[in-house]
Amino acid sequence: MENGEKNFNVRGNEKLIGSSDTAIRGVLALLKDNVDQSMQKPMIVLGHGDPTSFSGFRTTQVAEEAVIEALKSAQYNCYAPTVGLLSARGAVAEYLSRDLPYKLSSTNVHITSGCAHAIEIILMVLARPGANILLPKPGFPYYDARAEFSEIEIRHYDLISDRGWEINLDQVEALADDNTAAMVVINPGNPCGSVYSYQHLEQVAMTAQLLGIPIIADEVYDHLTFGSNPFVPMGVFASLAPVFTLGSISKRWLAPGWRLGWLAICDPARNFQGNTIDDCIKGCFNIVSGPPTFIQGAIPQILENTREEFFSDINAKLKECAGIAYSKIQEIPWLTCPLKPEGSMFLMVRLNLGMFEDVADDMDFCLKLAREEALILLPGFVMGMKNWLRITFAAELSALQDGIGRIKSFCVRHSLAAAH
């Protein structure tokens, strides 16, 4: 810098630095960097909720063609209304209403850039000064990141591993106070693979009603169930407690890259009447960016014309994968899986660290596994459960079996017994 020149007064918003160190993407990137590039084995990633790299998990042509048709019509190159194209909102309202005892209207639905964006928006809206939010543990760390970003205090409630990962409602009651803005419920569950029963969801709604707080129901894995519990949307209980339903086509249609989601307000008892929530949501949409208009334009066709076979095929694949993953993991004594998954794409396993010679914790396990076996799993601390692992079973069967085989080899190699 020459004499007399000013230093550039450029400083970034400190809140943003490191805001994502514990986020899923950051940790997966770190693990991938640790893979030994010289190894012959192909890398297997069982760490994320995106099976589209496997050929058995391609979206339906109905959806692809719907998007192409909308694009070619040249009717959708324009800006969409900020809360979403009316036809898309109506179609989503219709789609969600199929499983509800009342009808949602298009005005109850807002279109977002994926479910992640819906999370961003609802937290922005609820972030009044001093607010706190109840999040599940283990949970989905994007909620924590966005709550922190919006300066909402986070309070975690436990999911009970030996009760099918059900919500500890006593704890929820103890944590809530006058500043609690909402509780988040993820069902079907990420990361646990649980699908809550009707009874449990009803109890959750009754608890929320008692506490006077709405429920943010993250249903991005809606209908991706293959066990004994059917999917029941939280909106079924919205007359007890208002529900913000978050969802998208990312998982059920295997198109996470299409960034098409929704935020629906389920409030048949009109508990929000006279409330400013709706205006705040609209205000929020006025200052953010929405999904491409032509994808919104394709939504009615996508939601209405996708054939049932597509869904049942995918669920059958997931069921098979979940079953195989669970039974193979049962043969690995170094891991304990408390719940055979019934939905979503994941299961949680506990590391029995005492059985290992030289594995310090979950991140250490995952780093070494990445290096030695070119296998990527997500360490549980990212979801709030240290010394657990989240394993994605939504993968090509051969890759899944190969991957779990590699876990077993790794465990054997690092076993305490092996040291003797």
Next chain:
Amino acid sequence: MENGSVKWKVKGKQQLNSASAVTVRAVRDAIMSKVSPTDERPIIPLGHGDPSHFPSFRTTCTAEEAIVDAVRSAKFHCYSSSVGILPARRAVAEYLSKDLPYRLSPDDVYMTIGCTQAIEIMLAVLSNPGANVLLPRPGYPYYEARAAFEHLEVRHFDLLPEKGWEVDLDSVEAIADENTVAMFIVNPGNPCGCVYTYEHLEKVAKLAKKLGIMVMADEVYDHLTFGNTPFVPMGVFGTIVPVVTVGSISKRWIVPGWRIGWLVTNDPKGILRKSGIIDCIVGYLNVSADPVTFVQGALPQILEKTKEDFFSKINGVMKEAANICYDRFKEIPYIDCPYKPEGSMFVMVKINLSLLEDIDNDMDFCLKVAKEESVIILPGCAVGMSNWLRITFAIEPSSLEDGLARIKAFCERHSKMQ
């Protein structure tokens, strides 16, 4: 709800309402609502920034085909990485480098959901307690709306209508202080339709350097120029001062609904990296929504294969429309157009209120002309200049003629000189 039951403890964040009220969309919606339902004539929209509905402004089939190919390849149904997929970033780096004296790397490029999100990111990244940023007036009110949301103080410098809407460099110096972190320019200009010369942009760069602040250049209307001044990207001066450029394909390809844009750091000296700004940008991207992966996937084809004659055709229509606008306003004594637009889609004109009966101000003008003539215009107060109007000329030339004739009729009807 039964008696005595729980009060719902749900309150929204109040500032979201006020932040959004000042956007162009909000003002335009208010004006649109005045249009008389009994007027059978077509509404003439002169208040938007989106001509995609008009046949003369249809995008090139090269772009459409690129998207179709990307969707059908099934290679882009997956999540993107938070900075954007490499082929898209590389393509944008190459595209922008064509007009720069140095090469951008893909690492300098971040993919965003339209230019809108790029603006969102920069304002979030610059927001620190006590910091302030310098915005042009007249300007683009989304900046103010987002800055308000981020609690970032804004200070306005003037653009000078008598000097082709150039930046009043003295006013910039006067309002900058030790807490100023950046100045923002929009070139080609929204709302003024100006295109800054190389010399003027160099002066801006040197002033920013003197003040120790970075320049944020909104170039969403890049290459949409049809006058004598060619488009010069601010990044050309990246060795003088760190420049962050935001842009997209929304305007040049007339596809604002595709929601794909970029934020690019033009910083060959690495000042932004050293300052930690890059980490902040990446940090923000890691916790925000991404643009659609297959649209990113289509970008290389769009940027590389679009033929020059598509661009010249669009610029040709704009030039014709700009000329019509300027010529007709010369015939309307009630409205003064000081500068013939050379770029973007807009022109600023001043209302001679003294010649009009019962029109209080620009908002009043716009509400009444919407009601009586079904013409939609954006009042200057929405962009920081009361008693001016922002006119969009990017519509079918025949509709533009119709609209301008209706404005003339309106003025004559409300004339004091009866």
